Amino acid sequence: MRQRLSALATCLLLGACIPQVDAPRRAAPPPPPSSPPRYQPVPRSAPRPDRVEQLPAPRPAWETRGAQTDARYVAAQTYVVRPGDTLSAIEDRTGAAAPVIASANGLSAPYVIRTGQRLTIPPGRYYLVRQGQTGIAIARAYGIEWSRIVAANNLTEPYVLRAGQRILIPGGERPVSAAERAAAFRLDIDDIITGGEPAIAENQRPAPPSTTPRRVLPASAAIAAPLAAPGRFLWPVDGQVVKRFGAGASGERNDGINIAVPLGTPIRAAADGTVAYVGDAITSMGGLVIIKHGEGWTSVYGHASRLLVQRGQAVRKGQTVALSGATGYADRPEVHFELRRGRGPVDPLTQLPRG
DSSP states (O other): OHHHHHHHHHHHHHTOSSOOOOOOOOOOOOOOOSSOOSSOOOOTTSOOTTSOEEOOOOOOHHHHSOOOSOOEEEOOEEEEOOTTOOHHHHHHHHOSOHHHHHHHTTOOTTOOOOTTOEEEEOOEEEEEOOTTOOHHHHHHHHTSOHHHHHHHTTOOTTOOOBTTOEEEEOSOSOOOOHHHHHHHOOOOHHHHHHHOSOOBOTTOOOBOOBSSTTSOOOTTOOBOOOOSOOOSOOOSSOSEEEEOSEEOTTSOEESSEEEEOOTTOEEEOSSSEEEEEEEOOSGGGOEEEEEEOSTTEEEEEEEEEEEOOOTTBEEOTTOEEEEEBOOTTOSSSEEEEEEEETTEEEOGGGTSOOO
8 A cells, every 4th residue: 555655646746647738729919910000190191171281371461461540531521623633633632532532423534523623522531551451451450341441442353452542441430449350350252352462552563473383472462363254164073062052041141052072182273363362261161262263253162171272373274273171161071162253152053064
């Protein structure tokens, strides 16, 4: 018995009498994947719906050159024309704007007046325009809509102010604070079209457009408006019209159409023209391009993610001017497209080729 116990103890110590069982092997970890990781940063060149990418460009003239609130008040009066008087001379004597005097007295170009004629001088605040100032800056300084100044002064295409020109500022005489003025002014597309160009000297001509985005014209340069007729307009993108022109079910007015497209879709110029604005200063529009065409036509392209042209650049019909996005108040990746003639929006579907 002792011999058996001794043998068993020896067997246990040596492990020779118990079968050896290997521990279960765990599967080896897979090799690192050769493909990129699942979450990657979006390349800067890719369109992003939440921000606008733009070529380096100077700030708009209305941001770099403000206006003073030093308009001169002119009381209502009657002026008797003297020998040798001109309407321009009467403007200098009274402080009122010549076009406003002409309108109040039913005068038309070339504004012939005669000695002894009695002219009504309309009362109001008259502002003396300085070189480089824009209509937007003047309207913002006084806290009123630029469209009211356009109407009060009978301003017309191409809406380029001249240094030394007097314009009537409609509204009361109650002084308002800077905060009140800022709250009263809201930039819109009509402001940019009619009040975005800086004032130039009386004998100065607007600058010709550039032919490339690499040649950036300064913000202080007024750009010559196109003269040639735009012809038949081109669809800016191919997609589904998801919002039409006019009042919607909620009563909100749409001055153009909205076209649903994938992110990054090239947006084409609807006709030959000159770029009047590139940026995102109108929050609801996001990335925005405005192009002026001949005969008073303007096209508008909103909600872009990338802006590929510069203010003052000449563009050709069908040229890519931006990439689509979902910037501003867009409901989806889409392009907001407008056509305007003069100051009035036109239903684009009446001007575009039918599918």
